Amino acid sequence: MHSSATSNPTCNLCLFAPFCTSEEEILHTGRQASLAVKQYRKLNRNEVLCLPNNKFQNLYAIQKGTLKTYQVEADGRELIREFYFAGEILGYEAIYTGHYPFSAVAISETLICEIPYANFLKLLHSKPALQRRILYLISRQLNIGSYLVSTTAEQRLAAFLIELATRLHPAETRYAFLLPMSRQDIGNYLRLSAETISRVFSRLQKNKMILIDHKKINLLQPDKLKQVADGLWTSNKGNTVK
Amino acid sequence: MHSSATSNPTCNLCLFAPFCTSEEEILHTGRQASLAVKQYRKLNRNEVLCLPNNKFQNLYAIQKGTLKTYQVEADGRELIREFYFAGEILGYEAIYTGHYPFSAVAISETLICEIPYANFLKLLHSKPALQRRILYLISRQLNIGSYLVSTTAEQRLAAFLIELATRLHPAETRYAFLLPMSRQDIGNYLRLSAETISRVFSRLQKNKMILIDHKKINLLQPDKLKQVADGLWTSNKGNTVK
DNA sequence: CGTCCCGTTGACACATCTCAATCTCAGTGG
DNA sequence: CCACTGAGATTGAGATGTGTCAACGGGACG
Known part of the structure; x- marks a missing residue:
């Protein structure tokens, strides 16, 4: 104490x-x-x-x-x-x-x-x-949570992760942190299924934007994640630039 | 003036x-x-x-x-x-x-x-x-706008209409009113395409829950609309109770 | 009376959901 | 120490709601 x-x-x-x-x-x-x-x-x-x-x-x-x-x-x-x-x-x-x-x-x-x-x-x-x-x-x-208006699962999850980095530790932004909530919770917040959260995590990791191991997550390229959030990037069909 | x-x-x-x-x-x-x-x-x-x-x-x-x-x-x-x-x-x-x-x-x-x-x-x-x-x-x-978390197009639009009835005229709820905005605007707000808005309006009208004629709308059964908003009713596949 | 924007409706494409199997990991008790 | 268990996570295959593209129709307005 x-x-x-x-x-x-x-x-x-x-x-x-x-x-x-x-x-x-x-x-x-x-x-x-x-x-x-x-x-x-x-x-x-x-x-x-x-x-x-x-x-x-x-x-x-x-x-x-x-x-x-x-x-x-x-x-x-x-x-x-x-x-x-x-x-x-x-x-x-x-x-x-x-x-x-x-x-x-x-x-x-x-x-x-x-x-x-x-x-x-x-x-x-x-x-x-x-x-x-x-x-x-x-x-x-x-x-x-204004990013909840975004359309695709990738956009919403990317924006969520960036916001987490800024909100998780008061007055400080950290790009490596522990997810406090389950995939199911994230899905219930972003209006996506837990399976979709899991799949998008895998995609983002395959694209080297994040490292994820259970609860441990590391936002390797916050700037690129931001672009995903803004709909400037998508990896839905292989890593294509729109 | x-x-x-x-x-x-x-x-x-x-x-x-x-x-x-x-x-x-x-x-x-x-x-x-x-x-x-x-x-x-x-x-x-x-x-x-x-x-x-x-x-x-x-x-x-x-x-x-x-x-x-x-x-x-x-x-x-x-x-x-x-x-x-x-x-x-x-x-x-x-x-x-x-x-x-x-x-x-x-x-x-x-x-x-x-x-x-x-x-x-x-x-x-x-x-x-x-x-x-x-x-x-x-x-x-x-x-x-807390209903924006709902999943289906019907839920979101029904909740939107009910909210409109309460917000459109200060300190008074009216179930017949003029839609101030276009279908496109509604879609841009609810994260649906204008076509989907149009289709759902048609479905709700077919089910006698609303009357709609261009901008003029009448919420015939606000209570049933509320049930749609809450996911208790759906008319996606004919009028089936869940 | 003609133009144009808005709304409606249909056909098809696709992102996400649902259902299901498998796997890992943490916790528990033998 | 290990086996057992259950919850959570990952991945696959098929189902489905909504988006996209397109054509059409009808008011509103000049």
Whole structure:
């Protein structure tokens, strides 16, 4: 365990750190400080954070780990709305609906911090700089996943990988990383079958754009991947330039 | 022309009406009041509001009419990111990127109001109720179009039609309306070809769920359409229940 | 009244899905 | 330490929904 909230590298980047009840305070007192703007909680793999129609009360800052939000279709298929990584905030959608419009589940061991929405509003109002910053981050949410509009499987997966490289580690882009989610999860997010994800991975590897070994992935040529994402390249029928 | 800003029915619902320079003030003085929080502007069909990489300065409130935002793919295809109708606010995405990440074009005669972002921030800070309301509306944006994750053409189009019924007229749902956009535009938004849109319209009409005559559309059975959207019904192979 | 754009419909091509078999790897217990 | 097990990943073959290309038809508008 970390000795204090701010000793966690992600916390250093967190907007709410100044208003946060430290982990050690929680651990030592054995109870959560009721006045805390932010509270610490641990989720194991596959543990549920919230369910559809749960009443909206908190936003959640992810300190470490990964979550997915999803809804289940009538036919039983799971449609992933978004992944959330360390440093990101989950729950903005619920401000409008009044309840969480999805299930949120940890896909790896995850640490989250609760931000009661009432406190969130108070803080925003008292700190203009924080308000600007939060609008900036919500605006970012509106831009995330805009590549889902792309048509081909290759385009979407390539764009997804590039985005992962920028989102997986806060304030830093790394082109070699561990995929936190399964092929099935990626498919449920990109609206492709797990088999298609697997096949496209194989194609991209054959073209030397990536190296992939189970969860370990290395984006060898991010620039070329970007071209694939933009539809400038395709390897569907041998490596042909359009 | 209207005699004042608040005489326009949409203005009555607008959050910024209290801080707005009235139309008649603008018309009578012949120049736009520089201190105005909100300014009036008219766009003809196909007139451009902003282009990709234009510097972000204003949010735009739509007073009347319809706009689309889109980006052009490498292969020349136009991908529509969102439609905007009367009472909605365009431009949140640009807060993050610092420039508009899309083209915005009127698809019918449209009246818009400019909200300089600096003024927007000041207003939000001085009016906590306005701040809450704006967060509420941005949250709504995060939920709009969530049905784009659906797999089949029928599901996406049915969900689109239902959403249109609720968004087309502020604070009121109407199941008979005029489609403001072309089949091509709908296809560019739902990631389907114009031909597919046409075919699905025909199928839905054959099943008595809608009446469609060029731009005029009537959602005869919104509840059944909702079931189609949710994947509970399909008419792909004759009208079969799954 | 003619032109042109938009929408409709048909035939065929193709990307992705579905179903299925096989394989690897991690975890578990003997 | 090894065998067993189950979940996830890979790969193949056939099915299918949607895209593409094309022809046709009908309003809207000048």
